Amino acid sequence: MNPVSARGSGRRTTPPRLRAALVSIATGVVAVGTTVALASGASAGTTLGAAAAETGRYFGAAVAVNRLSDSGYVGILNREFTSVTAENEMKWDATEPSPNQFTYTSGDKLVSHAEAHGMRVRGHALAWHQQQPRWTAVLSGTALRNAMLNHVTQVATHYRGRIDAWNVVNEAFADGGSGGRRDSNLQRTGDDWIEAAFRAARAADPGAKLCYNDYYTDGQNPKSNGVYAMVQDFKARGVPIDCVGFQSHFTAQSPVPADYQANLQRFVDLGVEVQITELDVEGSGSSQADSYSRVVRACLAISRCTGITVSGIRDTDSWRSSATPLLFDGNGTKKAAYTSTLDALNAGGTTVPPTPPPPTAAPPTTTPPPTTAPLPTTTPPPTTAPPPADGHCTASVSLSSWPGGFVATVTVTAGPAGLDGWVVGLPLPSGAAVTNAWSAQHAGTAGDVSFRNVGYNGSIGAGVGTEFGFQGTGDGPTGTATCAHA
Numbered sequence: 034m035n036p037v038s039a040r041g042s043g044r045r046t047t048p049p050r051l052r053a054a055l056v057s058i059a060t061g062v063v064a065v066g067t068t069v070a071l072a073s074g075a076s077a078g079t080t081l082g083a084a085a086a087e088t089g090r091y092f093g094a095a096v097a098v099n100r101l102s103d104s105g106y107v108g109i110l111n112r113e114f115t116s117v118t119a120e121n122e123m124k125w126d127a128t129e130p131s132p133n134q135f136t137y138t139s140g141d142k143l144v145s146h147a148e149a150h151g152m153r154v155r156g157h158a159l160a161w162h163q164q165q166p167r168w169t170a171v172l173s174g175t176a177l178r179n180a181m182l183n184h185v186t187q188v189a190t191h192y193r194g195r196i197d198a199w200n201v202v203n204e205a206f207a208d209g210g211s212g213g214r215r216d217s218n219l220q221r222t223g224d225d226w227i228e229a230a231f232r233a234a235r236a237a238d239p240g241a242k243l244c245y246n247d248y249y250t251d252g253q254n255p256k257s258n259g260v261y262a263m264v265q266d267f268k269a270r271g272v273p274i275d276c277v278g279f280q281s282h283f284t285a286q287s288p289v290p291a292d293y294q295a296n297l298q299r300f301v302d303l304g305v306e307v308q309i310t311e312l313d314v315e316g317s318g319s320s321q322a323d324s325y326s327r328v329v330r331a332c333l334a335i336s337r338c339t340g341i342t343v344s345g346i347r348d349t350d351s352w353r354s355s356a357t358p359l360l361f362d363g364n365g366t367k368k369a370a371y372t373s374t375l376d377a378l379n380a381g382g383t384t385v386p387p388t389p390p391p392p393t394a395a396p397p398t399t400t401p402p403p404t405t406a407p408l409p410t411t412t413p414p415p416t417t418a419p420p421p422a423d424g425h426c427t428a429s430v431s432l433s434s435w436p437g438g439f440v441a442t443v444t445v446t447a448g449p450a451g452l453d454g455w456v457v458g459l460p461l462p463s464g465a466a467v468t469n470a471w472s473a474q475h476a477g478t479a480g481d482v483s484f485r486n487v488g489y490n491g492s493i494g495a496g497v498g499t500e501f502g503f504q505g506t507g508d509g510p511t512g513t514a515t516c517a518h519a
Contacts, residue, residue: 081360081371082115084378085341088333089385091116091153092378093342095311098122098139100350101146105365109346116197117147118155118310118342121471125159126166126500128188132180135187144195155310155342156196158203158246159185160230162217163440164471167500169218178222182233189237198242200278200310201234202227206247212259227263228272235273246278246310252290253299261300268304278310281328282344284356284437285315289324294331301337311344313351313358314370315437322373325360329374333382352468352504353438425450426493428457428514439465439509442502443473443484445516447493454491454519457484457501465507473501485519 078084085092093116100106110117121127122139129135147154160181172180189199205227207215214220227245234243245264250257260277267274277300283289290296297307309332314324332338345351349363360371431442445455459482461467466479473484490499 078379081113081375081378084375086115088378088382089339090332091340093117093153093155093340094346095120095157095342095344096143096346097350098143101142106346106350109361109365111150114152114346116153116155116340116342117143118157119143120157120345121164123156123158123188124161124164125169125184126164126472129184130166132168133183133187135191137191140192144192148195153197154192154195156189156192156199156241158200159188159234160201160219160226161203162205162215162219163442164502165218167444167498170498173218174222177218178226178229181219181222181226182229185230185233186237189234189241193238194240196238196241198244198276198308199234199238200246201231201243203246204248205245206250206256206259208249208256210255212255212262214259228267231267231273242275242306243273244276244278244308244310245274246280248280248282248311249287251279251281251283251296252292253296257296261303264300264303264305274305276306276308276339278308280311280344281309281313282311282358282438283314283324286437289314289327293328294334297331297335297338301335306337306339307332307335308339309341312341313344313353313356315353315356315358317357318369321358322369325370326373326377329377330380330382333377333380336383336386339385353506354468355466355506356437425518426452426455426516428459428516430459430510430514432509438504438506440502440504441509442500443514444498444500445486445493446498447495449495451495451497452491452493452518455486455493456517456519458482458515458517459484459510460512461505461510462508462512465505465509467503467505470503471501472499473503475503491519 078087081092092114094110094114096110096117097120119140122143127139128137144154146152169177169180185201189196205215205217205220207213214224219226231243234241245260247256247260250260264274264277266272279297281289300307309328312325312328314321314328316324329341332341343359345359347361347363347365348354348357348359351357351359354363360368360374362368425448427446427448429444429446431444432439443457443459445452445457447455457473461479461482467475467477467482470484472487472490474487476483476485484501484503486499486501490501493499
């Protein structure tokens with residue numbers, strides 16, 4: 034374990050007026066019992082990370098590895114933040130593109146950057162119904178359950194001792210009024226799949242905090258009540274869960290709820306930590322600044338709200354960039370929201386108390402073997418793929434949406450002749466816009482948008498499929514996707 038990424042209390046009670054005298058002293062952003070140095074260039078109280086550290090908390094950002102070559106981006110990251118969360122680089126499709134064949138290049142690059150700059154790392158995410166690799170589409174029941182557990186075990190073992198907290202399971206509860214589980218391929222393997230994922234993660238990395246993470250749980254509502262009941266049950270039965278992540282995406286239509294702090298506190302009262310994991314606030318000016326300040330003050334008022342992560346660095350890096358939701362504008366200039374956030378951090382609050390590390394067991398000395406029988410080594414064709422209308426390929430869209438935004442997953446299936454390149458056209462409704470995409474290049478952001486293969490997924494055998502995805506603002510696509518040979 035790199036000593037700067039170890040976790041502990043980070044307790045500090047020094048009055049704000051003495052901050053200037055502490056420039057040469059480590060600020061106490063910590064993991065298992067060891068002080069973490071500030072990111073380069075920081076001084077106590079003058080950056081987000083330094084101000085948060087004075088109460089034992091971290092202040093982090095979601096980071097895209099491909100932006101680490103952008104000097105302006107990296108300059109802000111290294112100066113302001115003491116924690117990083119991988120945007121996409123640790124998800125299932127990125128780390129296990131083929132069955133039991135793992136690749137960690139991008140995730141390793143982010144972890145190494147964090148360790149070199151005294152930052153902790155939040156792993157995101159081990160099990161999620163989105164961004165699964167294509168090969169899982171033909172699995173179900175025990176086969177899918179075993180594949181998921183193998184994935185959790187292998188990835189958590191690879192990063193053992195280097196991750197402060199894992200989002201073990203992400204977004205497993207349904208939107209709306211039921212408060213029940215989301216209907217997903219993982220849920221259909223059995224209601225105990227979340228528990229199984231947490232137990233596998235604890236066995237693979239005994240020292241990491243294990244978290245459940247979700248959105249629209251910021252106030253007390255049917256969805257947060259469902260998560261609350263699960264956490265309560267897990268704690269009562271000894272299922273290993275250490276923390277709950279609240280994404281905290283706020284818009285004019287869905288602002289910071291009046292009971293935000295009280296909702297966080299009721300989870301803490303169950304015996305878990307809480308963290309703000311993907312904070313962003315639509316808008317600009319004083320309204321946006323006030324919302325950021327409210328969130329920070331709520332976290333600081335709760336002793337076991339241990340950190341805040343914003344969902345990106347500059348507005349132009351955001352998954353909903355048109356909403357200008359972050360603390361820095363596209364030029365990297367501090368916004369009013371930055372000032373209100375820093376002021377709220379410097380106003381102080383409760384200090385995070387020391388907490389014992391999770392129960393540990395002797396970690397395995399080698400990467401464990403797969404927990405399941407050998408998985409398929411090739412991507413099989415879809416069992417019910419429709420015949421391509423133009424003889425080349427077809428495209429189908431799966432949509433996950435919420436008020437003001439969406440994530441779309443698009444499956445491209447080759448016709449009888451196969452493909453050596455493809456382009457998908459997709460009409461977006463009025464007011465919708467693409468903010469980013471993965472596994473495809475896109476042209477246009479609104480109206481009729483096109484997506485073209487990237488280098489590794491252009492060649493597809495007859496009847497075989499590949500997937501790409503994109504995020505956007507507004508309503509998701511409802512029109513018919515077209516697919517053609519490029």
